[in-house]
Amino acid sequence: MQFSTAVRQHFEQLTRAQKALARHIADHSEDAAFATAKQIGEAVGQSDAAVVRFARAIGYDGFPQMRNALREGLLERVGASGMRAATEGLAVGENLKADIFNSDAALLQDTARQNSVALADRVVDRLIAARRIWITGHGTTYPLAVMLSLHLNQILGNSEVLTIGHGDIADRIRHVEADDVLIGIGYARYLPYTIDLMRIARSYGAGIVAITDKPSSPLAEIADDTFIVGRESSTFAWWSQAGTLSLINWLVALAMTRNGAKASAMLRRSDEAWRLLSHWSSADESSGAASLASQLDDRLRSPEGASQPLQANIASPIPSGIAKEQFHEVEQAPRRRAKRQ
Known part of the structure; x- marks a missing residue:
């Protein structure tokens, strides 16, 4: 849920101090998107605990979820280059190193928490039984699609990357059949090419698996099974793919041991x-x-x-x-x- 929508829906129920927080964050959303709860609280003379309570008061599970909504809103407004500019000067040297590694460790834990063994077992069994496995991803998720396809090919021998980049996409996607599985990888901002290929494959009867960032994403709406990858990251590495890479390793290891x-x-x-x-x-x-x-x-x-x-x-x-x-x-x-x- 967008931050502005969350504030608008709950504004009348907020305390005076919480309304002050809402106004401050709205006026300084770019800074708040990469600030800690303590930094935001200090800017308005309140505690970090008050910031956490505010996030919950407007409908988020906690501060990280609210900050993630602010980052997604910033990404929609200014794009990747704007996100990069907003993070300049926030960390250097050992602080940057600690920020990146600690953030990636948190992403791994978040990804593991959100995906059950039963889900992974079910999906891998479908991959093993599939006539062919198609994997699609565009933009920054394209190399992830290549990596997953490469490793599945090593052990199953029937995986192929499917993107619009070849120029013959209509001739290639027509080969998708009902006993195939297509895996789509995509995060906000969701590229329409991935969504369209998933939708077409589904119309052909193929099983659809999504690797995405939230249950409400357009990829999840199309999929039979969905893996949710942790994307809340550090003030600098907001693009981190650590969770996706770990998920790929897990799926490949399962395919090895189950087949x-x-x-x-x-x-x-x-x-x-x-x-x-x-x-x-x-x-x-x-x-x-x-x-x-x-x-x-x-x-x-x-x-x-x-x-x-x-x-x-x-x-x-x-x-x-x-x-x-x-x-x-x-x-x-x-x-x-x-x-x-």
Whole structure:
């Protein structure tokens, strides 16, 4: 709920001191959006506890929720560049370092609190059973969509990023089917491209999962299942994606352990392909570092790991009769022909 709306709805019930707080915050909303409760209280001669009581009096759960509403309002008015300007000079050196790391730690806790194990289990089971997984995100959420898709591809092999950036979006989204799952990632300000792709996929019968910042977001309204990511952050790193990154790690780990046999097989195929492509350096080979597949095997065999036994690995993508030297000979042949020409 917007701050101005909250104040208007409750103004007549406020005390004289609370009305003074309301006027001060409204007149200095850009500063208040990045101030502590103590700083706001001192500006009007009141305590930080009085500021917290004021936030609750106008309908918020507490001060952080009120400050988050002020930040969202500022973002809507001035955009990202204005948000950046509003934070200049607030913290430097060790204070900035502590601010960022403490804020990210709080975001992780907030994200964990808002999402249940039952929700994650249900969504991951749908991902494992899906014919294909589509992930969409635009703007600052685009790299998050890429990261989630990359890791799901590592262990499931059927994930693809779906954005308007390719120029052939109509030709690509028509391949979405009823036994697919589409995951949309988006926060305020919600980009219409993500919302539109989610809506179209839903009309095709696909399952829809949202990763967003509040239950009332337009992404959540479309989705069958919604993950809420903590977004209330520090006075500087209001854009932090720490909660989203941690959520992605959780979903990928769940997919590994709940689909252990296939995940292990897929990782081994990737390891073999990278090895034949000389991806690993000699230092990697001699260090004895465990591959992802080996680490997953160890996890699944442990008492805390998944109880499902691992099955035999599926075939390597390179025929077993081809030695590494032969693979390089095939790979280098076109280059030698090009040089002769």
